[in-house]
Amino acid sequence: MAEQSARLWGARFRASPSAELTALSRSESSYFRLVPYDLASSAAHARELVRANILTASEAEQVCSALQTIGEEHRSGAVIPSPADEDIHTFLERVLGERVGIVGGKLRAGRSRNDQAANDLKLYLRDVAHRIGLDILNLQSALIGQANQHVETVTTGFTHLQPAQPVSFAHQLLAHAQTFARDFERLQDWDRRAARSPLGAAALAGSAIAMHPEISAQELGYDAPSENSIDAVGSRDHVAEFLFVMAMFGVHLSRLAEELFLWSSRQFRWIEMDDAYATGSSIMPQKKNCDIAELTRGRASRLIGSLTTMLVALKGLPFAYNRDLAEDKHAAFDTIDALELVVPAMTGLIRTMRVNVDRMQQHSVEGFTLATEVADWLAKNGVPFSEAHEITGALVRYCEDRSIGLEDLSEDDLATVDARLHPSIKSALSAKAAIEARKAYGGTAPDRVKEQIGRLRDLLNKQQEWLKLYSGPRFER
Template sequence: MTEQSVRLWGARFRTSPSPELTALSRSESSYFRLVPYDLVSSLSHARELVRAGILTEAEAETVFAAIKGIGADYAAGAIEPSAADEDIHTFLERVLGERIGALGGKLRAGRSRNDQAANDLKLYLRDVARGLGADILVLQQALTSQAEAHVTTLAAGFTHLQPAQPISFAHQLLAHAQTFARDLDRLRDWDRRAARSPLGAAAMAGSSIAVQPELSARELGYDAPCENSIDAVGSRDHVAEFLFVTAMFGVHLSRLAEELFLWSSRQFRWIEMDDGYATGSSIMPQKKNCDIAELTRGRASRLIGSLTTMLVALKGLPFAYNRDLAEDKHAAFDTIDALTLVVPAMAGLIRTMRVNTDIMGKQSVDGFTLATEVADWLARTGVPFSEAHEITGALVRYCEDRNIGLEDVSDDDLAAVDVRLLPSIRSSLSPQAAIAARKGYGGTAPDRVLEQIIRLKTVLESQREWLSSHASPIAALKG
């Protein structure tokens, strides 16, 4: 078989492609991870060719066996693309032709690399979405387990990175778990829109041979074919949306990473990292660094960059297929590869960290975090909140001048600031009282936090069911 015969185009050209064109046009090595998805799509397409009368049942059986054999050999590393293979489709047609001769060439009827490329990546992303979802669940479980252990652990809540109010540390952990739960819900919602098959769109106008794409769609786990053949091959909003979901997740991971830096610092000392999830310094022997969080924060920038790349590639394209769309794979693969490493590492860091509850409890009242309790207490006694705010501010100044905390003021101190500050206010001036008072739905009161954990576990179970309900189409290669 000559090099010319394995190219999928070129008959109308008088000369071979230049070395520069060949180098630019050849798929990156990472793209060949789509081989199993192209093969399983070929199985489905072969059945369509039987229905169209292009293949006989006997020929189809030969094709099926060859395709499954190629899949097994590729997975085992027994075959690989050659330098002359322009892309996945060229590689697989070459190998198929080597194994079953001219019969392999029949498989190209009724389809185009345009619908194949769109379909391969979509199938891959739908599979990857479940793997990513499973990793997110493990991270959520790590946060939830730590939260269950620290429902009554006191901590300082922050706004503007300044001490604000006492909170349950579990409440702080669950704030991150809630964002990740929404990220996984976005992934589920994305999958619902992505469940349309591009097969049958061919180059852009549809196929005169593959005229029952709804059957191939069902075989590959889709809900239905795409409604419009031009849209099927020319749109990549499903890729852009996937990249948005992952970029948003990356941003949420980065925010958690930022807090882990603070919590593990000597200034905070809220948590201690397990040695297995920390690194040291090549020159400073005492260092214990939160490198997992730093690497996570760095990867988040790449996720945002991948989304930007895809949006910019799409913004000026005429319909239908344009080669610019090949950027979809680079952007998607870089994102997936980053998250495949980052998420399990972050889950392990959270799962194994040790919480210094005594230190957190002492810091929970630093910075006059009980000031709102004073203002609220005054408001409940009938003082207009605007006045209560001013009185409380004066009490804070009084304490600052004497280097004492609100929890340390005497009856005389209270009266010296304002006669309406009665000794009975003291029952509100503890971090335990402060968090117990925040007992509305979604508040930091321990009972509410426990209820939040119960509800979150219900959400996680629903997400787990969604993950387990998916069957990868590439399982057909082993059937």
């Protein structure tokens, strides 16, 4: 009987669960990270039961005090789940019953594990979204900090991984910062849709006891309760959307990682990693590896996999609660655990890297990156761009045949290729002139880059304010 009473179900069964069923049904150990959120929602539900006349005010106070103590003891490791606890709900109801007796059993009235499970994970995701949002802010700040030092640093911009045009290195760094800013905005947008409480939906049809879910929703930091009780317990699109936002963030991290490999390679030598953020080789003593970026790129594949897992689990699922939905926690936790490791490491790598300005300057004009300057100069001087393109192509061939760069051309060389290549074109044939010419909004000209940094800092300040506004349960990682 002791084993039977440890479960939240089973009175109508004539036999105990098989060992195989028990092993399959028991929550993974990682799921018990939701304990603080379940305790918070249980306290809100206790207050709802006072309004429903199921608990007296003194009983609710007794329950809430015990819940707070259980939370403290769980954090310290003094209270842990037992092998007989099927899940977080079984664990906490057992411990609560040990503390307050039969009063603890009253707490189950008016709710189900279905709305509890949906609510616990949603509270956790909203809390974590704000923690990851802070990590994104720190990463953006590291990129902006480096960019601010390298507004005038000229480097090579690539398309198809081939030298294309000179750009400000700050502009290249800020391209990544812009993607992360949008990732943050996606988190904000996700949170707006996720701010609906499932608590009060019970198993499926709503509760005949918990009649004021809007009050519990407000206590837990939501904007309102869910509009439809079936949707509240049967939907996990908020989990799938969260995983998409994180997968997109992971892809953006991976693209930054790929550039860090190139920039730190011996062939490029554009940046040098701080020793504290690099690793070596067990056999090759000279190696200095960008392992943080490699691990980040690898983790991105897991984030995409978690998103796919959730979408496949939802596809074709009857619209109510099904145990398939338990995959939501595994997918979410794996994603969150990966990001909470890689983002601070990538931030430290960016913040501490040293930039080889001279090396970048040297590379900025290699590969005929000034060719567009020639074509643009001709177009500005009345030559149709189709002809300007052909003339510039011929000029590049001329330079290739003589193993010189466009910046090395003499006035005689220019006249030899085409009479319209006036000597005054030489003023445009420098990396500095090339980036300064791109002075339209969003361009790589130093003045525009400085403005971009200013706007990004303003945006980060607004994002920081949004993080402070969250009023739901928050717990340290």
